[in-house]
Amino acid sequence: MHFVDEVKIHVKAGDGGRGCMSFRREKFIPKGGPDGGDGGNGGDVYFEVDSGCSTLMDFRYKAHYKAGRGGHGMGKNMHGRGGEDLVLKVPPGTLVYDAETGERLADLTEPGEKRLLLKGGLGGRGNARFATSTNRAPRHCQPGTPGEERTLRLELKLLADVGLVGLPNAGKSTLISAVSAARPKIADYPFTTLVPNLGVVQYGGFKSFVMADIPGLIEGASEGQGLGTRFLRHVERTGLILHLLDLLPSEGGDPLEHFDLINRELARHSDELAGKSQIVVLTKLDVTEVREMVPHYAELFRERGFETFAVSAVTGEGVDRLVAAVGARIDERRTAEEGAAQS
Numbered sequence: 001m002h003f004v005d006e007v008k009i010h011v012k013a014g015d016g017g018r019g020c021m022s023f024r025r026e027k028f029i030p031k032g033g034p035d036g037g038d039g040g041n042g043g044d045v046y047f048e049v050d051s052g053c054s055t056l057m058d059f060r061y062k063a064h065y066k067a068g069r070g071g072h073g074m075g076k077n078m079h080g081r082g083g084e085d086l087v088l089k090v091p092p093g094t095l096v097y098d099a100e101t102g103e104r105l106a107d108l109t110e111p112g113e114k115r116l117l118l119k120g121g122l123g124g125r126g127n128a129r130f131a132t133s134t135n136r137a138p139r140h141c142q143p144g145t146p147g148e149e150r151t152l153r154l155e156l157k158l159l160a161d162v163g164l165v166g167l168p169n170a171g172k173s174t175l176i177s178a179v180s181a182a183r184p185k186i187a188d189y190p191f192t193t194l195v196p197n198l199g200v201v202q203y204g205g206f207k208s209f210v211m212a213d214i215p216g217l218i219e220g221a222s223e224g225q226g227l228g229t230r231f232l233r234h235v236e237r238t239g240l241i242l243h244l245l246d247l248l249p250s251e252g253g254d255p256l257e258h259f260d261l262i263n264r265e266l267a268r269h270s271d272e273l274a275g276k277s278q279i280v281v282l283t284k285l286d287v288t289e290v291r292e293m294v295p296h297y298a299e300l301f302r303e304r305g306f307e308t309f310a311v312s313a314v315t316g317e318g319v320d321r322l323v324a325a326v327g328a329r330i331d332e333r334r335t336a337e338e339g340a341a342q343s
Contacts (some may be wrong), residue, residue: 006056006153006154006155006156007056007059007060007063007153007154008063008099008151008152008153008154009059009062009063009064009065009151009152009154010063010064010065010149010150010151010152011045011064011065011066011086011088011117011118011149011150011151011152012045012065012066012067012118012147012148012149012150013042013043013044013045013067013086013118013119013120013121013147013148013149014041014042014043014044014066014067014068014069014070014083014084014086014120014121014147015042015069015070015083015120015121015144015145015146015147016039016040016041016042016069016070016120016121016122016123016124016143016144016145016146016147017038017039017040017041017042017069017070017071017072017073017080017083017123017124017144018039018072018073018080018123018124018141018142018143018144019036019037019038019039019072019073019123019124019125019126019127019129019141019142019143019144020036020037020038020039020072020073020074020075020078020126020127020141021034021036021126021127021139021140021141022034022035022036022037022074022075022076022126022127022128023035023036023075023137024075024076033128033131033136033137034126034127034128034130034131034136034137034138035075035076035077035126035128036073036074036075036077036126036127036128036141037073037074037075037076037077037078037079037080037126037128038073038079038080038123038124038125038126038129039070039071039072039073039079039080039123039124039125039126039142039143039144040070040071040072040073040079040080040081040082040083040123041070041082041083041120041121041122041123042067042068042069042070042082042083042120042121042122042123042144042146042147043067043068043069043070043082043083043084043085043086043120043147044067044085044086044116044118044119044120045065045067045085045086045088045116045117045118045120045148046085046086046087046088046114046115046116046117047087047088047090047094047096047106047108047114047115047117048087048088048089048090048112048113048114048115049089049090049091049092049094049108049109049110049111049112049113049114050089050090050091050111051091051092051111051112053089053090053091054091054198055091055156056090056091056094056154056156059154065086065088066086067083067084067085067086067118067120067147068083068084068085068086069083069121069144069147070082070083070120070121070123070144071083073123073124073126073141077126077128079123079126080123082123083120083147085120087114090108090154091156092108092109092110092111093108093109093156093157093237094106094108094154094155094156095107095108095154095155095156095157096108096115096117096152096153096154097152097153097154097155098150098151098152098153099150099151099152099153100150100151105117105152117150117152118147118148118149118150119147119148120147120148121144121145121146121147121148122144122145123144124141124142124143124144124145125141125142126141127139127140127141157236157237160198160210160211160212160237160238161209161210161211161238161239161240161330161333162201162209162210162211162212162238162239162240162241162242162326162330163211163212163214163235163237163238163240163241163242164176164211164212164213164214164241164242164244165214165235165241165242165243165244165262165266166243166244166245166246166262167246167249167258167261167262169246169249169250170244170245170246170249170283171244171246171283171284171313172213172214172244173197173213174283174313174314175213175242175244175281175283175311175313175319176197176199176211176213177199177313178313178314178316178319179199179201179211179313179319179323180199180200180201180211197212197213198210198211198212198213199211199212199213201323201326203323203324203326203327204324204327204331207327207331209326209327209330211242212235212238214235235266235273235276236270236272236273238276239276239277239330239333240276240277240278240279240326240329240330240333241266241276241277241278241279242278242279242281242322242326243259243262243263243278243279243280243281243306244281244283245258245259245280245281245282245283245297246258246283246284247282247283247284247289247290247293247294247297248284248287248289248290248293255297256297256300259280277329278306279306279307279308279309279322279325279326279329280301280306280307280308280309281308281309281310281311281322282294282297282298282308282309282310282311283310283311283312283313284312284314285310285311285312285315285317285318286312286314286315286317291310294310298310307325309321309322309325
């Protein structure tokens with residue numbers, strides 16, 4: 001399935017129905033008086049989080065949405081029926097913006113969460129409403145008011161516990177396929193991953209966390225180079241970053257410089273990203289030259305204060321230790337969040 005993480009749609013709530021101007025006309029009742037009913041209210045527009053959705057793909061093929069309009073009032077004091085509400089289903093992690101003003105209207109994260117975003121118009125009053133002691137035959141009724149209308153921009157940020165970052169070909173897709181059921185495309189050339197991949201990783205028996213393989217970042221990503229800011233936003237939601245580093249990069253250069261380059265791009269994107277906890281993962285341990293280099297670089301990163309692991313996603317060496325360490329970090333964070341929620 002193709003991944004869609006940003007769309008623009010036009011949404012309109014239902015218009016209110018028109019009030020009715022009518023007079024009661026029955027045999028032997030010459031002055032029956034007004035009996036025009038009110039119009040019905042227009043339908044509202046809601047956004048609801050559906051955990052079964054993973055992309056905004058459905059909105060790519062339909063850009064205009066409209067709730068039901070209210071029914072018109074009728075004689076004999078019969079009111080119009082209310083318009084049907086429109087409920088748009090979106091994946092967890094969807095942000096809703098007003099496309100014209102840029103105002104953020106909603107941040108939808110919890111499955112089942114439902115948010116009213118556009119109100120339907122009010123039904124107009126029928127002439128029966130305007131009867132008074134001095135005006136017993138009002139010839140006046142109201143039209144319904146229009147429903148709210150907006151062009152919206154929907155943006156999806158993946159809700160993952162762990163985000164994998166690193167230069168293209170650092171081994172992110174291989175690692176996520178080794179620890180989860182995700183099956184991303186893997187090949188030996190840059191930008192194999194053109195869309196983020198999500199995988200559920202089991203640890204500690206029955207516990208699990210969600211890992212996101214973020215497409216390869218390059219220098220200038222925070223300004224939109226390469227795959228750019230479109231994917232940096234997904235890292236913002238993750239609680240922990242695994243920074244994958246290839247000690248024998250195909251493009252050459254110093255691995256430490258590559259590590260600093262990625263962190264500069266994260267910092268340029270936002271201070272929040274720069275402050276996220278990181279674990280350094282030295283990949284491709286099955287390569288003899290890499291294995292010989294690991295002790296030196298592991299010591300360098302430990303001196304910088306980073307917990308460091310060396311793994312081979314191909315042979316599985318070191319992967320279990322890494323997953324256990326990540327699981328321990330996730331447990332700590334979840335415990336802290338639960339404590340904060342209860343206090």
